[in-house]
Amino acid sequence: MWKIKNLMYRINVRVRQTLTEERGISTVELILVLVVIIGLVIIFKSQLTSLVESIFSKITSESAGI
Secondary structure (H helix, E strand, O other): HHHHHHHHHHHHHHHHHHHHHHOOOOOHHHHHHHHHHHHHHOOOOOHHHHHHHHHHHHHHHOOOOO
C-alpha cells in the first residue's frame, strides 16, 4: 500500500513541477495544441473513420492469405 501512496505522491509532485516550470513548453501552449488537434479530429472525423476502416479491411483480407 505504501508503494502506491509513494507513487501517487511522486506523480503529484511531478505534475505540479511540470505545471509551474517556466522553461520549455508552457501549459497554455500545450492546451492550445490539444485544442487544435481535437478540432481537426472533429472536422475530419468521417474521413478518418473511412480511412481506418479501409486500412483494417485491407489488413484483414491480406492476413487471410498468410
